[in-house]
Every structure is written in C-alpha cells, then in structure tokens.
Amino acid sequence: MKIAQKKKVKICFGSDLLGPLYGYQTQEFRIRGKVQSAQEVLLSATVTPAEMNGLGDKLGQIKPGFIADLLMMKSNPLDDITILDEPESNILFVMKEGRIY
Numbered sequence: 001m002k003i004a005q006k007k008k009v010k011i012c013f014g015s016d017l018l019g020p021l022y023g024y025q026t027q028e029f030r031i032r033g034k035v036q037s038a039q040e041v042l043l044s045a046t047v048t049p050a051e052m053n054g055l056g057d058k059l060g061q062i063k064p065g066f067i068a069d070l071l072m073m074k075s076n077p078l079d080d081i082t083i084l085d086e087p088e089s090n091i092l093f094v095m096k097e098g099r100i101y
Helices: 001-007 021-025 025-031 040-044 049-052 081-085
Strands: 070-072 091-096
Touching: 001 021, 040 049, 040 081, 040 091
Parallel strands: none
Antiparallel strands: 070 091
C-alpha cells in the first residue's frame, strides 16, 4: 500500500470476498487506514471506482444528477475509518433510490 500510494497508483476498494471469507471484507478499511487517510480510503471506495469504470460523471459522489446510495453512520468515518469495519454496529440506515432501508 505504501509503495502504491507513493507511486500514485489508483487503488479501488475490494469487494470480492465471498462465502465464509465475507466477514473479513470490511477489514480492508482498517488495513488501508494504517497507510492512507480516512478521506483517501473513502475516495477509493466511491470516486475512484466510478472513474476507473468510466462512470465518474454519474457515480461516486453526492451531486445533482448523480446516482447515489447513502449510508447513515453513528459517527463520522472521516474521524475513524474503522467504524466501517463493523457495519452491523455502526450503520443506522441505507438510502437506496431515495428510500430508507
């Protein structure tokens, strides 16, 4: 991670752990938080993947005309990125297509 960051490599947050490994998926926030700022980690899970998939003009940000799902958290992940490691304890709700779930 340190080498990639130093070389300005664009890194997207991973989401490919399935089955019994799925529980380890969110540990990436904590691991990356040791090298990157919370803002850089969040951008790698939102803006960077949208850009890398050619959808930077439609996804990845909360802006007029963009498609977005939102998470309402108990606290600010910019203050402590590890709150995203325990979504069941820290996510209050998810808003998808304007509806709260």
